[in-house]
Amino acid sequence: MAARNLAAVLHGKDDLRLEEIAVPEPGENEVQLSMGSVGICGSDIKYWAYGQCGRFKLTDPMIIGHEGSGVVTKVGPGVKHLAVGDRVAIEPGVPCRTCELCKEGKYNLCPEVRFCATPPIDGNLSRFYVHAADFCFKLPDTLSMEEGAMVEPLAVCVYGCQRGGVTLGSRVLICGAGPVGIMAMMVAKALGASAVCITDIDNTRLSAARSLGADHVLKVTTGDCEALAGVIQDTLGCHPHVTLECSGSDQSLTTGIHATRPGGSVVLIGRGSMQPAIPIVLAATKEVDIKGVFRYANCYPKAISLLESGKVDVKPLITHRFNLMDSVKAFEAAKDRNSGAIKVMINC
Incomplete structure (x- = not known):
């Protein structure tokens, strides 16, 4: 047949x-x-x-x-x-x-x-x-077909961390505790980030992020981006070296620019509005690099290796x-x- x-x-x-x-x-x-x-x-x-x-x-x-x-x-x-x-x-x-x-x-x-x-x-x-x-x-024999399907979003996170320069000792802010945000947290930790703070508006997702390895979780309850950046700094004990924006929220992007330390990077993994209003002069005077992510390149072998090694689950x-x-x-x-x-x- x-x-x-x-x-x-x-x-x-x-x-x-x-x-x-x-x-x-x-x-x-x-x-x-x-x-x-x-x-x-x-x-x-x-x-x-x-x-x-x-x-x-x-x-x-x-x-x-x-x-x-x-x-x-x-x-x-x-x-x-x-x-x-x-x-x-x-x-x-x-x-x-x-x-x-x-x-x-x-x-x-x-x-x-x-x-x-x-x-x-x-x-x-x-x-x-x-x-x-x-x-x-x-796929290695140890990985399931479902894990094989997850290589695609994991590759996005690998690429985003690469673009941001996440490395040993990095302190990282991740905006958004959806699947990409949580996987970005996992990748950052696997690359040696010393502390990762993840934000979201949803308690269930924040609980999941904490249980899967986030050092700090923060529920977003204010529209005051500058005030929230101050809370993030207090939580991490310093300004984050890298911010990975995974929520697609323009507010989160603005918060990231305020929060990130001078000379750091803000990486747009999520997709907000086509023309967001952001404090670009602040970013310029802080020399914060705003970097885009469009899918990924040459990241599938790395993502599969992270899964096979157990560094990311x-x-x-x-x-x-x-x-x-x-x-x-x-x-x-x-x-x-x-x-x-x-x-x-x-x-x-």
């Missing part, structure tokens, strides 16, 4: 449908994958809830999902490092590989990059999926699990703050 393929197709705002599609065949340097697990990201929720994420807008039906793992079921011509049966984590962005940015190793900034579930490119929340073989990374972050047929319920749980969800995983 021929294999059947089922996919979660987003047609528009609040319109996610399960549809049968053709089973894709691998081309040159591609592999066909039987998808294992796919995590729901904040960007997926934005496409589902609003029909857009930042500057990217949904114009045609699109298969959702980009945090994925799978098992190789077919190998296309030219593939040498993978074989049928290999379990892999899927790096969802495939660049042109030939432009100046790609050759400099900054392939995440390639203008021709094709990224899963970024319009108009289909994602991988389906039973079968085809992907570039050189952007599929073998993402399993406690997976709070809700659904099967592919219940994808709509999975998205509803991921969006609902009252659900207590940190990371929602769909097993295909």
Whole structure:
């Protein structure tokens, strides 16, 4: 009997449908994958809830999902490092590989990059999926398919810590205790940060952050960014060397600029408004470097190594699990703050 393929197709705002599609065949340097697990990201929720994420807008039906793992079921011509049966984590962005940015190793900034579930490119929340073989990374036997799906958001955190220069002895502020914020905390600690303070408006997420290794947690109850920066300084015992903004809140970005020590770095991992009002002159006079993060580059092997070594454990972050047929319920749980969800995983 021929294999059947089922996919979660987003047609528009609040319109996610399960549809049968053709089973894709691998081309040159591609592999066909039987998808294992796919995590729901904040960007997926934005496409589902609003029909857009930042500057990217949904114009045609699109298969959702980009945090994925799978098992190789077919190998296309030219593939040498993978074989049928290999379990892999899927790096969802495939660049042109030939432009100046790609050759400099900054392939995440390639203008021709094709990224899963970024319009108009289909994602991988389906039973079968085809992907570039050189952007599929073998999973150690000790890691589950769910952990393989978590490599994608973990890579974001690895890249963010690299951009911020987190190192031995760093004191780090993390704004936002969602899955990315908590994983950023874990990565910072693995890199040798001596103290990490994480902020959020949600007590449940702060409790999770504390239980998973945060040195300090602070509930945000004020809109006075300068006053909050003072509390952060008192909590850490000094100004943070690095602030990782993971909440997507303009207020948190402003707080980070006030809190970060002169000569430090503020890294934008979360996505706030397109034109936030921030104290840029203050940042300039403090020589605080404001750095952007756009996905990641060359971080998958490092993320997998962190998981394999046990220095980072993402399993406690997976709070809700659904099967592919219940994808709509999975998205509803991921969006609902009252659900207590940190990371929602769909097993295909």
